[in-house]
Amino acid sequence: MARTVKGPDARRERWKGHREQRRAEFVESTIAVVAKKGPDVGMEDVAAEAGVSKPVLYRHFTDKSDLYLAVGQRATELLMDRMGPALAADGPIRARIERIVDAYLSVIEENPNLYRFVVKGSFVDRPVEKDVVAEDKNLIATALARILGDYLRAFDMDSGGAEPWAHALVGMVQNAGDWWLDRQTMSRENLSDYLATIIWHAIDGLLRSAGVQADPAKPLTPLRLVD
Amino acid sequence: MARTVKGPDARRERWKGHREQRRAEFVESTIAVVAKKGPDVGMEDVAAEAGVSKPVLYRHFTDKSDLYLAVGQRATELLMDRMGPALAADGPIRARIERIVDAYLSVIEENPNLYRFVVKGSFVDRPVEKDVVAEDKNLIATALARILGDYLRAFDMDSGGAEPWAHALVGMVQNAGDWWLDRQTMSRENLSDYLATIIWHAIDGLLRSAGVQADPAKPLTPLRLVD
DNA sequence: CGGTAAGTGTTACTTGAGGTAACGGTTACT
DNA sequence: AGTAACCGTTACCTCAAGTAACACTTACCG
Structure with a gap:
């Protein structure tokens, strides 16, 4: 029988908010490695700081430009907090x-x-x-x-x-x-x-x-x- | 007998000032292609605009950074002229x-x-x-x-x-x-x-x-x- | 006229950073 | 057992910056 009367698939609910949190973690990793190594860090540096490989990073960011944008938005939050x-x-x-x-x-x-x-x-x-x-x-x-x-x-x-x-x-x-x-x-x-x-x-x-x-x-x- | 009494070697004198002039020509080519194609031009674009291949460009500029510097100095001249x-x-x-x-x-x-x-x-x-x-x-x-x-x-x-x-x-x-x-x-x-x-x-x-x-x-x- | 200085030309190639294909694994849910 | 959505990895691709290595040209020197 079709499960149309049940709630959403719990396998899907399990990961609710996970992607956003993960992305935020990678942004913080980027900020940490930039503080350490300077503004010229590469994707390899960011991945290493986060303890993942590059493909994992690219599952959460379209490209480096997307990472710049996310970091910039976070920096704006920090600036506005102050x-x-x-x-x-x-x-x-x-x-x-x-x-x-x-x-x-x-x-x-x-x-x-x-x-x-x-x-x-x-x-x-x-x-x-x-x-x-x-x-x-x-x-x-x-x-x-x-x-x-x-x-x-x-x-x-x-x-x-x-x-x-x-x-x-x-x-x-x-x-x-x-x-x-x-x-x-x-x-x-x-x-x-x-x-x-x-x-x-x-x-x-x-x-x-x-x-x-x-x-x-x-x-x-x-x-x-x-x- | 040693040629110490003669003037400098004309084979060398022939090219006097040539490198500086050539470099200036490449800077003008860069300015022209940037005006046409925008600020993201590559070395290949600059070489093509100048009608040379990339190795020729690299005989006159250490690297792209050196080209940026030379173009910036030229832009400064233009700015100060005005x-x-x-x-x-x-x-x-x-x-x-x-x-x-x-x-x-x-x-x-x-x-x-x-x-x-x-x-x-x-x-x-x-x-x-x-x-x-x-x-x-x-x-x-x-x-x-x-x-x-x-x-x-x-x-x-x-x-x-x-x-x-x-x-x-x-x-x-x-x-x-x-x-x-x-x-x-x-x-x-x-x-x-x-x-x-x-x-x-x-x-x-x-x-x-x-x-x-x-x-x-x-x-x-x-x-x-x-x- | 051969040798030389300082330029020119070219193609094929290297390097490295951004980015991806393609595979297998884990955990919790159905 | 199958599935959803995550995870891991290595090998690989792409492309722009940059270079190796060769041959050629022109004018000058002895």
Whole structure:
């Protein structure tokens, strides 16, 4: 008799969630071996770190590009875990900027090899919409652009610059962070302070041209960086 | 009798400068094929574009990394040819900033594939001191840092931020340029204007905190961006 | 005019990393 | 015993970077 009235096949249920967990384990193995050996690790290195052979790896990832993507997504989680509280916190605008910047710098400082691996992964040959680095920058820039745009529109100013300004601000932190990662001629605390200073001046200048005179020692209401 | 009184061997003199010229020709071939086929071209593509076989190419370049370096240096020449006049020109500070930014954006707009090829070349496995993109950014940032530092010191201010601020400003233009290159939702003229605006505000804010109230419609004396 | 310097040409080949074929094994369920 | 979904392995393929090894060309030298 056909078993159509029974539940799902338990042999199938047995493995529920297993593939996702396995994939996550391989991503962690990749992060571990990248930390150890640098951003140029190969699939053989990742497999060895995970204690499997390459065919096993390829059962869970389409190709190396797919692994880059998965690692990039995990790196984004780690970054947002750190930056999220700083983004959500309220307080004096300048201090908030400094905390956000510092959160980012602390992440790239703790695992510079992972940062470089992820950035390198942006150049692997594949559709640009799967570029995690570009996606992350866009995410942050879009949130910034929304806030800047809201402010500018509130004062009947041209908000056309909100988006490029947001991308410019993201570029400030990333490029200064890259330079600092290579040189480390100053402490992270100092760099965060300097970057917060110039970012604040940039934003302050834009607001002043909109007729707003903001106090850096106070919260900027209703400026919100999180949804 | 020994030929020590004669000039150098003409068989040798015949080829004087030839290798440098040949190498330059291969660099131009690379730029041409990259413009046509995109940043992922291989050595076979470059050789075919130059009308030679791969061994000939490898007589002039140590490896692909060496080709990346040579192309990056050529791209830097092209960039400086365009930016040099803008950097050297005097005039109202804000307008100067806009011309410099526009010069840069015009270069990456004219040959985006070359730009991507050069940036991708930064990730080829080799010593970081041969990274032309990092070198170019450092060159510009160092010139900026010198000027900012000079100004800050003239007013007894802490100039420790000059270098990170310079790298931050470079990052502004580069990241906004990358975003614009991918999207192109606005004209280059508009983007240059927006970027000049936020850069001016950032610099103005730094100067104000040093007690300087600069007029964007006037030259900033003795601010010089060229040696 | 043969020898030489410094170039050129070519095909066949090597190397190594990404990726896969093809097999057998394990465990729990039906 | 058959099956689902995982696991293991080695040998192998593919392809782009890079090279070995040969012959040829042109202009100069003695």
